[in-house]
Amino acid sequence: MTARGRPKKRGGGLSGGRFHHLLASLRGHHGPQHWWPAETPFEVMVGAVLTQNTAWTNVERAIANLRARRLLDAEAILAVPAEELADAIRPSGYFNIKAQRLRNLCAAYVEEGGHSGLARLDTAALRDRLLAVNGVGPETADDIVLYAFSRPVFVIDAYTRRILSRLGWIGGDEPYDELQGMVESVLTDDVGALNELHALFVAHGKEICRPRPRCEGCPLHTDCPQLGAEPY
DNA sequence: ACCCAGGGTCATA
């Protein structure tokens, strides 16, 4: 994924200009997000697995348990019985399957030489290596690629789909890779902007662009009252 | 008593 041309789009589709306007407006309303909420890149990786289909507040408890048990470490996770790992991450839900997924990810992490080993891979190879881990899908991989390795990828999640869909910029049911390609084709490789944009989508989705009641009047999509008069 | 939450895998057609 390197720099690309910018197909000029008008009407209801995607364009780089629209995204940068959206980014500025969201930042104005929600403030700087300084993501990912973690102390180390490895903690980002753990959090990315634990937050699968799970509220972040639950993940925070699980990570606090891991920290208290000195388990925020790949070798430590691999050394402890699966049952004990599952018990530590219980608050994040799906604890049995997530315990196995963490072990899978840690095994790959160690095998590839830890963070520095993985960092030698180019962005596409890094993403593929993460996707090869059972339990790591496209969103989890992209969270890690962007927030643990600072590589330029656009992360697609449920909030992003909902917001862009309500904006009328996308249909909403496109496959992950297709949607990612559409967005990346109109954005720059600016890691900082991609970092902020995904974090702001999550903030906006949590606080305002809710599934129900469906927003009415939000300037994001002419239907949501909370954000003031100026459309994004 | 619902619905939702920063998904992914697997079986099946």
Next chain:
DNA sequence: TATGACCATGGG
């Protein structure tokens, strides 16, 4: 390719 079942806790 595209559905559906399954995983499981905690907050609104």
